[in-house]
Amino acid sequence: MNHPYLEVTGLKKSYGFKPILRGIDLSVEPGQCMALLGANGAGKTTLLRILAALTSPGTGTVRIGGFDLAHDAQQARRLVGFVAHQPYLYDELTALENLLFFGRMYSVRRCKERASVLLERVGLVKRAGERTSALSRGQAQRLALTRALLHEPLLLLLDEPDTGLDEEGIALLETLLQEHRQAGGAVLLTTHHLERALQWSERIGLLSGGRLTYQSETGGLEAGSVREVYQEALR
Amino acid sequence: MALAKHQPDVEQRDTGHTSKRKDARFPYISLLLGLLSFTGMLVSIWMIFLYAPLDAVQGEPQRIFYFHVPMAWLGMLGFGVVAAAGIGYLITKDERWDWAARASAELGAIFITLARVTVSIWGETIWGTWWTWDARLTTTLILWFIYISYLMLRSYLGRTPSSARAGAVLAIVGIIDVPIIYESVNWWRTLHPAQQVGVAGALPPSVVLTLMISLASFTLFYTFLMIQLYQLQRLQTLAQRLRAHLM
Amino acid sequence: MTFLEQVLAILWKDIRCELRSKQTWMGMALFALLVLVIFNFAFDLRVDNKAAIAPGALWVAVVFASLLGLGRTIAAESEKGLMDRLLLCPVDRKAIYLAKLLGNLLFIGVVELVALPVFAALFNVPLFAGSLLPIVLLGTLGIASVGTLFSAIASATQARELLLPLLIFPLIVPVVIGAVRATGALMVPAANEPPWLGLITAFDVIFLSISMLTFEFVIEE
Numbered sequence: 282m283n284h285p286y287l288e289v290t291g292l293k294k295s296y297g298f299k300p301i302l303r304g305i306d307l308s309v310e311p312g313q314c315m316a317l318l319g320a321n322g323a324g325k326t327t328l329l330r331i332l333a334a335l336t337s338p339g340t341g342t343v344r345i346g347g348f349d350l351a352h353d354a355q356q357a358r359r360l361v362g363f364v365a366h367q368p369y370l371y372d373e374l375t376a377l378e379n380l381l382f383f384g385r386m387y388s389v390r391r392c393k394e395r396a397s398v399l400l401e402r403v404g405l406v407k408r409a410g411e412r413t414s415a416l417s418r419g420q421a422q423r424l425a426l427t428r429a430l431l432h433e434p435l436l437l438l439l440d441e442p443d444t445g446l447d448e449e450g451i452a453l454l455e456t457l458l459q460e461h462r463q464a465g466g467a468v469l470l471t472t473h474h475l476e477r478a479l480q481w482s483e484r485i486g487l488l489s490g491g492r493l494t495y496q497s498e499t500g501g502l503e504a505g506s507v508r509e510v511y512q513e514a515l516r
Numbered sequence: 517m518a519l520a521k522h523q524p525d526v527e528q529r530d531t532g533h534t535s536k537r538k539d540a541r542f543p544y545i546s547l548l549l550g551l552l553s554f555t556g557m558l559v560s561i562w563m564i565f566l567y568a569p570l571d572a573v574q575g576e577p578q579r580i581f582y583f584h585v586p587m588a589w590l591g592m593l594g595f596g597v598v599a600a601a602g603i604g605y606l607i608t609k610d611e612r613w614d615w616a617a618r619a620s621a622e623l624g625a626i627f628i629t630l631a632r633v634t635v636s637i638w639g640e641t642i643w644g645t646w647w648t649w650d651a652r653l654t655t656t657l658i659l660w661f662i663y664i665s666y667l668m669l670r671s672y673l674g675r676t677p678s679s680a681r682a683g684a685v686l687a688i689v690g691i692i693d694v695p696i697i698y699e700s701v702n703w704w705r706t707l708h709p710a711q712q713v714g715v716a717g718a719l720p721p722s723v724v725l726t727l728m729i730s731l732a733s734f735t736l737f738y739t740f741l742m743i744q745l746y747q748l749q750r751l752q753t754l755a756q757r758l759r760a761h762l763m
Numbered sequence: 764m765t766f767l768e769q770v771l772a773i774l775w776k777d778i779r780c781e782l783r784s785k786q787t788w789m790g791m792a793l794f795a796l797l798v799l800v801i802f803n804f805a806f807d808l809r810v811d812n813k814a815a816i817a818p819g820a821l822w823v824a825v826v827f828a829s830l831l832g833l834g835r836t837i838a839a840e841s842e843k844g845l846m847d848r849l850l851l852c853p854v855d856r857k858a859i860y861l862a863k864l865l866g867n868l869l870f871i872g873v874v875e876l877v878a879l880p881v882f883a884a885l886f887n888v889p890l891f892a893g894s895l896l897p898i899v900l901l902g903t904l905g906i907a908s909v910g911t912l913f914s915a916i917a918s919a920t921q922a923r924e925l926l927l928p929l930l931i932f933p934l935i936v937p938v939v940i941g942a943v944r945a946t947g948a949l950m951v952p953a954a955n956e957p958p959w960l961g962l963i964t965a966f967d968v969i970f971l972s973i974s975m976l977t978f979e980f981v982i983e984e
Contacts, residue, residue, distance in 0.1 A: 298760035358853040369848045373783040386852035661933040672920040685977045700937035703957040
């Protein structure tokens with residue numbers, strides 16, 4: 282497939298009168314992973330929310346799997362899995378019930394099987410019958426990951442997925458992302474961790490003041506050279 | 517008068533249009549409408565007080581009728597415009613429709629308040645009561661409440677797209693509801709006959725003429741004011757945007 | 764998943780979440796008790812012309828109960844990001860509306876379940892034989908259909924508990940008039956009574972459709 286799974290052109294967004302995103306252009310190909318870095322408040326979360334079709338794009342175009350978010354948001358939503366700061370799970374339901382519910386919402390076929398497989402994969406099988414409110418932060422994060430992967434999305438969006446996970450969790454995350462990309466999926470994640478970003482992704486971008494002040498392939502990039510630019514942006 | 521001819525440099529392209537050309541036309545139309553409505557109002561007032569016949573039963577106070585009817589009509593029209601502009605906004609997401617909606621909401625609210633006040637005064641002089649549960653009156657009262665709730669809602673939600681959407685939905689529900697409200701109160705009233713507000717029987721042509729002229733000039737006045745308030749909304753939005761850009 | 768299945772799935776999820784939340788059980792039990800006590804006093808009308816006032820009393824009670832039921836939805840949704848979980852999914856927004864509406868109706872229905880038998884007993888109105896139930900059902904549906912839409916709107920504001928009645932009351936006037944008159948006609952049949960039930964049904968159909976169609980504009984950012 283030649284089309285990039287994610288194509289953002291000239292995206293601008295203001296909340297009320299405050300501009301948050303001032304013109305973003307990026308694209309992610311199938312099988313690719315792109316990491317976005319930036320200070321808090323630079324607009325990372327807003328960008329991801331727009332890509333997840335939770336917030337409408339201001340001006341500009343966003344295409345996911347060929348679908349324009351301005352017109353075909355519902356089709357685009359089917360193709361996106363979003364792991365945000367909040368787990369987007371129902372506290373009063375059990376882990377399994379959560380997955381079954383979201384499976385229904387996404388019209389996932391043979392949902393029970395798929396849910397069991399995923400729970401096994403992230404090591405939450407024993408906790409499947411427990412209420413989500415009883416899970417630890419790390420476990421909830423893993424459950425959120427399964428929720429995002431449940432409907433086999435083309436594009437995975439992750440907002441600082443490494444915070445709140447222990448070593449084991451991070452290793453698991455890395456493996457899952459690899460598998461997703463090997464199957465042809467695309468990944469866009471935000472993180473504060475420069476080394477991890479360089480390790481995991483093919484493209485890296487720096488979001489500062491609502492703009493992508495730096496974008497490049499990571500192949501052959503030295504952590505040191507990027508670090509300076511990164512520190513500058515954080516100031 | 518907000519006959520805006522100057523465009524600030526930072527004109528956010530959220531609308532995707534340059535409104536420079538279009539708005540530049542407004543000053544001329546505005547001027548024309550202003551003159552027309554001014555003349556119309558003068559003619560109306562002359563007709564109302566000097567031309568229209570003195571009512572045999574009610575005497576001088578009956579002349580309030582010529583003011584009340586156009587005001588009530590504009591209250592209704594105003595809300596219709598809010599609803600139409602709301603639909604326009606929902607379809608195009610262009611904020612200019614919202615400016616029109618807010619402008620008409622303010623205008624319409626004023627007219628409907630005046631309509632209520634004038635009819636109360638009229639009622640007081642004729643029957644000695646400030647209020648009667650006539651179908652039209654009650655409907656204008658409820659419409660007044662809907663206006664107030666619209667203005668309060670917009671005020672609470674601010675100048676955001678979600679505020680505009682919420683207002684549009686309220687206006688759409690409201691405008692469809694108004695005829696239903698009128699009918700239900702009408703049915704209810706047939707069981708509790710109350711004094712009818714209005715002029716009973718056939719109206720002599722001079723009365724009809726005065727009324728028509730009055731309606732026309734008030735409507736012209738409304739249109740003129742609409743343009744001013746629209747420009748005001750536009751300038752307020754641009755000013756706030758400019759301020760936010762600079763911070 | 765068909766549209767209907769989605770509605771039921773969301774409704775079932777909402778019910779389960781409500782029932783498992785300890786606050787709800789306590790709250791509902793106390794609430795039902797309170798309603799019983801208050802309605803007892805409200806309907807204890809030592810007036811000669813009971814029949815004239817009773818329908819009004821009943822419908823004031825229903826509106827009151829509806830506002831409380833709608834207010835509970837507001838309180839739940841006013842936490843930021845609560846709807847996001849649903850909005851993330853490609854589920855039809857109309858289905859979300861219907862599920863919320865049914866949830867509200869259930870809650871209000873529980874309260875009415877307490878109030879109606881009291882009313883029917885005190886005023887000798889047949890609960891099942893006559894058309895009391897349809898009137899109450901259709902009337903509540905009218906209030907709830909508009910109420911569900913506007914509780915979504917009001918939940919984004921600060922003074923939501925004040926704004927919701929302000930938004931809803933003017934709009935539900937036809938339902939209240941119709942329902943009170945129809946209930947009154949049950950107790951004291953009058954000749955030449957306008958078709959109130961028809962009016963309420965028309966209102967329900969119209970505003971259910973409008974609310975369903977405009978809901979997505981209101982909940983999406």
